Amino acid sequence: MKPKIQTFDLLKLASGDQLSLQVYQFIGKKSDKKVYIQSNLHGSEIVGNAVIAQLIDFFSGLKPEQLDGEVWLVPICNPIGTNQRNHFFATGRYNSYDGKDWNRIFWDYEKNCQDLEGFVKAHFKLDSLSIQESFLKQQKKAFTKQLDKIQGSSSAPLYEQYRYQLQSLSIDANYVIDLHSSSNQGIDYLFCFPGKQEESAKYFNIDYGISMNTYDGDAFDESFMKPWLALEKKFKELGRDINVDRESWTLELGSGMQMNPQSVAVGVSGIKNYLVKKNVLKLPNYSPQITEIKLVSRQQIKSYYAPTGGMVQNRMSLKHTVKAGDKLYQIISFNKQGKLPEIIDIYAENDGFIFDVSTSYSVNQGEYILALLSLE
Incomplete structure (x- = not known):
């Protein structure tokens, strides 16, 4: 045809x-x-x-x-x-x-x-x-x-x-x-x-x-x-x-x-x-x-945003199952105050799995990092 x-x-x-x-x-x-x-x-x-x-x-x-x-x-x-x-x-x-x-x-x-x-x-x-x-x-x-x-x-x-x-x-x-x-x-x-x-x-x-x-x-x-x-x-x-x-x-x-x-x-x-x-x-x-x-529902999808600017590392991969309190990712936070870089750990607020993740590993404060889908 x-x-x-x-x-x-x-x-x-x-x-x-x-x-x-x-x-x-x-x-x-x-x-x-x-x-x-x-x-x-x-x-x-x-x-x-x-x-x-x-x-x-x-x-x-x-x-x-x-x-x-x-x-x-x-x-x-x-x-x-x-x-x-x-x-x-x-x-x-x-x-x-x-x-x-x-x-x-x-x-x-x-x-x-x-x-x-x-x-x-x-x-x-x-x-x-x-x-x-x-x-x-x-x-x-x-x-x-x-x-x-x-x-x-x-x-x-x-x-x-x-x-x-x-x-x-x-x-x-x-x-x-x-x-x-x-x-x-x-x-x-x-x-x-x-x-x-x-x-x-x-x-x-x-x-x-x-x-x-x-x-x-x-x-x-x-x-x-x-x-x-x-x-x-x-x-x-x-x-x-x-x-x-x-x-x-x-x-x-x-x-x-x-x-x-x-x-x-x-x-x-x-x-x-x-x-x-x-x-x-x-x-x-x-x-x-x-x-x-x-x-x-949309309400079961929780988006996580960068609490500060920096570089994302050790982020959990797509579809990874997590429990509340599990470490989701880290931010290497640099500064212009004469101090050493800081590693900031970010933890899951609830159970779920990684639904979506950002393409970039370089983020400004407030930018999107990932989304967690709760199945509760």
């Missing part, structure tokens, strides 16, 4: 060069469901590009009847951030022009929906599929108003033009997967919305996930899912349960600026397994595998 490849202009530079997005579309015999997968929204988080490259190769080897629906793959979805450099470090988490986090800029329909209760009352007796089709149509109509602003004489700032391009590709999807990694050095995990998605999380072959009990809708996965969750909630408040066939995920695969083969393999196998479970992908003699994922 060959993909349909489309290129979308994204940004014209002062030099006259054009940045663009390239989308690989695999379309099966049926196309009633759409899967949208993107990578590299943050510039240094490149591992998802390897995942998508392997998925392109995998889907190219399928027959059309093995795919019930469409799969859209968008590698390097933020070429602006991907190309951003400080010396030999890839950065690109923040827009260098206005300082905005590239994953905190997205348009959330729930914040723009004028009368959700009125919509629910008007559609209360319709079947679930008709409700979803009508809600998506209304959502698209509101979303398109951004284009009027972009095309106007005063236009719109870069982040609004950029988000319009990405969200126009994904707004009508059933399942959205945004591939990230730690900006530092981290484990493989995912972000999961509470409720029915917790069952689906078991099919990504990932051991840990963060349950999103609070969110503002500005991140890519949130902006997609939040309106649909609000729709379900409003129907429930008015006395009816509906099943909305939409899910949104952020997969955090390993470490920034790295192509860890193990994290790539986790991403590829997990996405295949998930799509089989969702009846999008048809693989003979294959049954979806279940991983008993451990979902934790």
Whole structure:
């Protein structure tokens, strides 16, 4: 099966060069469901590009009847951030022009929906599929108003033009997967919305996930899912349960600026397994595998910051299990007061394991060192 490849202009530079997005579309015999997968929204988080490259190769080897629906793959979805450099470090988490986090800029329909209760009352007796089709149509109509602003004489700032391009590709999807990694050095995990998605999380072959009990809708996965969750909630408040066939995920695969083969393999196998479970992908003699994922709250992740400036040494490694009182790391603290350097020991405040560690071993006071995940 060959993909349909489309290129979308994204940004014209002062030099006259054009940045663009390239989308690989695999379309099966049926196309009633759409899967949208993107990578590299943050510039240094490149591992998802390897995942998508392997998925392109995998889907190219399928027959059309093995795919019930469409799969859209968008590698390097933020070429602006991907190309951003400080010396030999890839950065690109923040827009260098206005300082905005590239994953905190997205348009959330729930914040723009004028009368959700009125919509629910008007559609209360319709079947679930008709409700979803009508809600998506209304959502698209509101979303398109951004284009009027972009095309106007005063236009719109870069982040609004950029988000319009990405969200126009994904707004009508059933399942959205945004591939990230730690900006530092981290484990493989995912972000999961509470409720029915917790069952689906078991099919990504990932051991840990963060349950999103609070969110503002500005991140890519949130902006997609939040309106649909609000729709379900409003129907429930008015006395009816509906099943909305939409899910949104952020997969955090390993470490920034790295192509860890193990994290790539986790991403590829997990996405295949998930799509089989969702009846999008048809693989003979294959049954979806279940991983008993451990979902934790953000409050269970404790970040440690440098109490003083210096050089980090003897830091516990990623995934290392610790007990309260165990030594996590040391700081070699220098001074300009005619005194000898001091070794400062830092100890764990609770039990857990090392969830994420900083890339740099040179820190100023107050800078991030590591994160400890408590499993209590």
